Amino acid sequence: MLIFLISCQKETKKDIDTSGIQVQYSIDRFEQLFYGYKGTNLQGLKEKYSLMFPANTPDSIWLAKVNDKDEKELFGETEKRYKDFSQVENDLTNLFKHIKYYHPKFEAPDVITVLSNIDYAYRVVYEGLLLFISIDVYLGEDHPFYADYPDYIKINNKQERIAVDVANKIIDTQVRPSLNRSFLGKMIAAGKKLYLLDLYIPLESDELKIGYSKEKLNWAKDNEEQIWRYFIEKDLLYSTDTKLNKRFLEEAPFSKFYLGEDVNSPGRIGQWIGWQIVRSFMDNNDVSLQTLLKMNEDEIFQKSNYKPKK
Template sequence: MKIHLLSIAFCLVFLSCDKKSKTEKAVDAIPLELKIERFDKIFFETPSKDLGNLKKEYPYFFPQGNDDSVWLNKMQDPLWRELYTEVEKKYSNFEPVKVELEELFKHIKYYFPNTKTPKVVTIISEMDYNNKAIYADSLVIVSLELYLGKEHKFYQFPNYIKQNLEQSQIMPDIVSSFSARKIAPASDKNLLNQMVYFGKQLYLKDLLLPNYSDADKMGYTPEQIKWCQENESYMWRYFIEKEMLYSDDQKLLPRFISPAPFSKFYLEIDNESPGRVGAWIGWQIVRSYMKNNEVPITELLKTDAKEIFEKSKYKPKK
């Protein structure tokens, strides 16, 4: 009897793995030619006399109105060159990142067949941590100076920002930017709409980054994910009892949706909570909706938050 049960269990595991592998096999079989240009390297290794040629080749990186002296000074400035040296130390071998980029764009092609594969260009920019990776239709721009590792000496940011300045965040950041082009904007600004909007974004990461952990998809530490899982029921009860879901109070967004060192329940748990817990709960709502409804991903991204919530049968784990 014990052997029989083990055989059944093995078959179930095998079938589950086989089902998963069918999708991944289909993804792997997608032909893809990915072009990557290291503009950061090209810029700092171009001789000053060739600046004109560089501007012609990459006009979108040289806005009009700036004298050539601006770019020549940047090429020679010791601080910029030190930053380039640090980037080159980290990314002299770009092959591991290229492999991940190819996997990501194959997954995008699988779920969104009409999407053209963009060219990827890496740059060194102005430490704008709100725009680390930009997906702009035919072009993806990645600011490598913002993926040097959270402990890097150049980062004078709060810890909740520094923890996401890791190489492991390049792909999740690209998906976040890509999702803005695919997800219908929220019809209004109540808390539920914002929760579900970011829940859709995170669900896209489930599909496009299947090998990534929930922590990396969310930009959390493993401990922060664990905190959310352990306090899911409590947080949900708080939102319901305070009648927050359909509230248009815009102060709720920085409390529970926007990046922050912690979420603001105005209780003792604030010190332990990560920021953006509303987005995390929105993710669980969307996951529940997709588990209980046979809906293609393109349909999910167009469906309004109220319908998703009502059909999700979402119940937080106790």
């Protein structure tokens, strides 16, 4: 019973009451204004959204774009999916409230939705006061538009990932770049950012936070001890070999242990291990979030008492 109560306390520490927190921001559906009016309101849009219209681009380019067959089809599909944007707005409001709880000076950015011709490298752009969301990247992982995309990319092309991607962009501005060049340091630096997702979107699943399928996440959990042993036996923890980034930290269909099991693993497994180390540190140390963010990675590891699950 005691173990159960301690476990519950650790979980409820993250499940905070944000009902009294107020955030103010606007949502502008730029793609609806641009494509929906077929260019009849172009001058007004150029005045209101000057950032969206490079200075020396003639109106003929914008009119051709708004009347392009493929562009109209893309807009039509986003309208089917996001004509009602209320659920996304609820998710963003909940996210912004949680961020403000931990960072009282945080100001929610105004949101502008756009189409990016499915440029998944720029799903979300955060500029402090403004947040741009390319909603054509979130039509659902099974949408025909994404048929040629690799599974590890299109699994995150769904509505539920919008708040996660927004959170990640904001987190990038809150966590200082690490000067620790060791593989262990890079893992824990990534783990700090993933731990912030635990706080900012506490009710979301781990697979959604890190962008894994359920099967890939289960593989990581089932093989946590073997992964850690591999890193130790290969003397990788304090290695500064940048090749380890592509093998274990960067976006990829799977991680590269150079073993037959590799194809069953998720990419970025080093990030996932770093996440578990930071979670262990926070479970075993009574420190504030601000303290965690300022601490160096070696100290976090030393005080984490991390023991991979068998």
